[in-house]
Amino acid sequence: MATVEQALNVARGELGYSRWTDPQAGTKYGRDYATRHGAYFGTSGVPYCAMFVTWVLRQVGMTPPGGDFAYVPSGITAARNLGRLVAKANAQAGDLVCFDWDGDGVADHVGFVERNYGSYYQTIEGNTSSGASGSQSNGGGVYRRTRNLGSVIAVIRPEYTGSASSWELEEDGIWGAHTAKRFRQVFAVPTSAPWEPTAVRALQYFLSWALDAYRLKAATGVDRIPVDGFDGPITIGAFQAWWNASGIPAGHRVPVTKTWDAETVKAMQIALNHSWAGSKALGVKP
Known part of the structure; x- marks a missing residue:
């Protein structure tokens, strides 16, 4: 296992990546995912936000609770089965925050919580846009964002080294x-x-x-x-x-x-x- 800061440092190192300027087919995160789960995930056009968080955690020797996931609702289900969901008000740095943009009860997007400011989070997300314009869950880039809690449907806590009180x-x-x-x-x-x-x-x-x-x-x-x-x-x-x-x-x-x-x-x-x-x-x- 790794610490929260180790995982977030990897995520920070990806800020600025864009699938639009990637010279190869698909995305670097999808291509990695494809080596374990099938060639489809490495092709162009496959949404990669969940594969991004999977990739980041794998870089530090971890996986999301329940293992790799490319579909956000599946990641939530796996985390729920393992008791790794936490209340959104209690989100901490390193948690995975899942968003439901249209309020239909189905998660659309996932990223890392970098800071919890109470009424909003500072996040690092893959496959989003740099601001309010553009797709929030298929924008193609890795960006630092701020998100209010109203769109949060679930928060997943990976099993980092140490208890919450020891690192934050x-x-x-x-x-x-x-x-x-x-x-x-x-x-x-x-x-x-x-x-x-x-x-x-x-x-x-x-x-x-x-x-x-x-x-x-x-x-x-x-x-x-x-x-x-x-x-x-x-x-x-x-x-x-x-x-x-x-x-x-x-x-x-x-x-x-x-x-x-x-x-x-x-x-x-x-x-x-x-x-x-x-x-x-x-x-x-x-």
């Missing part, structure tokens, strides 16, 4: 045990060390070089973060200012309340999900 926090705005554990992993703070001052001091040190003095003063009224281990309004306000300046979309910025409110905790969870263990720094992908 649930971004629920609640600072629980998993969030605290992930914070300590990222900032290399031993589990035996207290939150104040040790863990807070690690966050303050990061913010002291990651946030410029102008933004810090505008948010908190001071031009220097005291690395004193006190989890107070200056530290929290500095994190909020850093988050808002980190390149995220405008709709995901948080008010500078200088408290660990739910929006701010969710922002921290998103940042932790984009950060390497032991890096002692937070990262965000816009």
Whole structure:
């Protein structure tokens, strides 16, 4: 088995592929599928979204739950039989999201969830178009898209290495045990060390070089973060200012309340999900 990030990195590497510029018949994903399931799948005109997710998972030594699939409803049925369907509100990075565009109860398309933003997903999909114009399930290209949850009919969870909590926090705005554990992993703070001052001091040190003095003063009224281990309004306000300046979309910025409110905790969870263990720094992908 592989990790979520390994699978998504393969999918990201395919962004920009187009069947229209592929010099061979069919698609690279269909040709691979054909080696196991018959020559038809390697011919031109065969929709390839499901073969794309199959190909990606096979590149990291996995298959979708129940094995390869080229027809999305079949993949859903196999996953349901194995108990690998999850509620769409709980979709996480690496899950397979299945769409029903016309609301007839039959899935039309599938791709990878890259981010779950609550009311919509950021996805990587094969055989779609780059935007709202063009076919959404037979557009020919591999693109990063945003999709609202209204068109989602099913979410499939492949069996990646590790449990969900080990590779991705649930971004629920609640600072629980998993969030605290992930914070300590990222900032290399031993589990035996207290939150104040040790863990807070690690966050303050990061913010002291990651946030410029102008933004810090505008948010908190001071031009220097005291690395004193006190989890107070200056530290929290500095994190909020850093988050808002980190390149995220405008709709995901948080008010500078200088408290660990739910929006701010969710922002921290998103940042932790984009950060390497032991890096002692937070990262965000816009």
